[in-house]
Amino acid sequence: MFRKLFSMFSKNLAMDLGTANTLLYTQKDGIVLNEPSVVAVDTDKGSVLAVGREAKEFLGRTPQRIRAVRPMRDGVIADFEITSKLIEYFIRKVVRGLSLSRPNIVICVPTGITQVEKRAVIESAHHAGSGDVFLIEEPMAAAIGAGLPFSQPKGNMVVDIGGGTTEVALITLSAIAYAESVRVAGDAMNNAIQRYFDEEFQLLIGENMSERIKINIGTACPQREQLVAEVAGKDMVSGTPRVIRVSDGHIREALADPVRTIVGAVRKALEKTPPELAGDIMDNGILLAGGGSLLKGLDELIHQDTGLRVRVDDDALTTVVRGTGKTLDDRKYYSLVYIN
Numbered sequence: 001m002f003r004k005l006f007s008m009f010s011k012n013l014a015m016d017l018g019t020a021n022t023l024l025y026t027q028k029d030g031i032v033l034n035e036p037s038v039v040a041v042d043t044d045k046g047s048v049l050a051v052g053r054e055a056k057e058f059l060g061r062t063p064q065r066i067r068a069v070r071p072m073r074d075g076v077i078a079d080f081e082i083t084s085k086l087i088e089y090f091i092r093k094v095v096r097g098l099s100l101s102r103p104n105i106v107i108c109v110p111t112g113i114t115q116v117e118k119r120a121v122i123e124s125a126h127h128a129g130s131g132d133v134f135l136i137e138e139p140m141a142a143a144i145g146a147g148l149p150f151s152q153p154k155g156n157m158v159v160d161i162g163g164g165t166t167e168v169a170l171i172t173l174s175a176i177a178y179a180e181s182v183r184v185a186g187d188a189m190n191n192a193i194q195r196y197f198d199e200e201f202q203l204l205i206g207e208n209m210s211e212r213i214k215i216n217i218g219t220a221c222p223q224r225e226q227l228v229a230e231v232a233g234k235d236m237v238s239g240t241p242r243v244i245r246v247s248d249g250h251i252r253e254a255l256a257d258p259v260r261t262i263v264g265a266v267r268k269a270l271e272k273t274p275p276e277l278a279g280d281i282m283d284n285g286i287l288l289a290g291g292g293s294l295l296k297g298l299d300e301l302i303h304q305d306t307g308l309r310v311r312v313d314d315d316a317l318t319t320v321v322r323g324t325g326k327t328l329d330d331r332k333y334y335s336l337v338y339i340n
């Protein structure tokens, strides 16, 4: 009996369809796939050349007829066909690898996804061989993943900073009471760094390089030690490769705008929070999740700005998929959090 139940559950999948990264999870094995949400397309033939990690290497390196696309980049599905291909490719890869047959799947989508987009996601999952398909919103999944008391009559504030979007949500009684979404997150930070090098040093750098700089020496407020990096790019005047040395202060200046927007979104959500729930947040603080929340000192800055306790989830890049996966444990208990 137990074994039968177990094998029944272990057939289920959870998917975090992120703007930057897609993750898949099974109850038995935890995270079984973690790859960039990128598809490389041959525009002449209309065919898919690569998906995921391999396709990310194509970004900024493609000849004219190849395009590396991030179809979810802005938290909305910009290209249905390519998004479907991505969903299908990843589900098939996992289903084949684990020899699952018609697994049920819970997919985590951005808040504010339209009816048409929902249908596209569900259809793609069916097409890839899924059984039942359920959808859950990102901040809810993050709250569950971080172990917050999402189903109680208490206010929980979650800030999920991904690649394309920052979602701030107030959760109570298994529902999102208020959500604020801005299209400023990790990608905007990368772009701000690129722009800064362009303007300050007349140095052109690629997106993968600017992301590396952000991760290595990016900060939202000064840290104990100074951080430095060597940055390789292309001199705008001579057109030749050039290397320069920069420190965390430069990058903090570069990141000031996107960081201010993110902190502003948190503030706005707090202003909209009804008094009772605001009291709960005073007690429990704010939870940060998503890769963007790993920017050094961002938690500290939000704390300084709001006076509230701020905690970054232990494994911020996987909070959402773990929360999505947790709903597989007891579909009845979690039924309220599904949005379809």
Ligand SMILES: Nc1ncnc2c1ncn2[C@@H]1O[C@H](COP(=O)(O)OP(=O)(O)O)[C@@H](O)[C@H]1O
Pocket (backbone or CB within 6 Å): 017, 018, 019, 020, 021, 022, 161, 162, 163, 164, 165, 185, 186, 187, 211, 214, 215, 218, 289, 290, 291, 292, 293, 294, 295, 296, 316, 317
């Ligand atoms: N240590 C880090 N510091 C700052 N940003 C990071 C760090 N690690 C990852 N990121 C950024 O997090 C973003 C991806 O976060 P993720 O939660 O996977 O996004 P999404 O859910 O939108 O797919 C990227 O912009 C990436 O550069």
Ligand SMILES: [Mg+2]
Pocket (backbone or CB within 6 Å): 016, 018, 019, 138, 160, 162, 290, 320
């Ligand atoms: Mg995410």
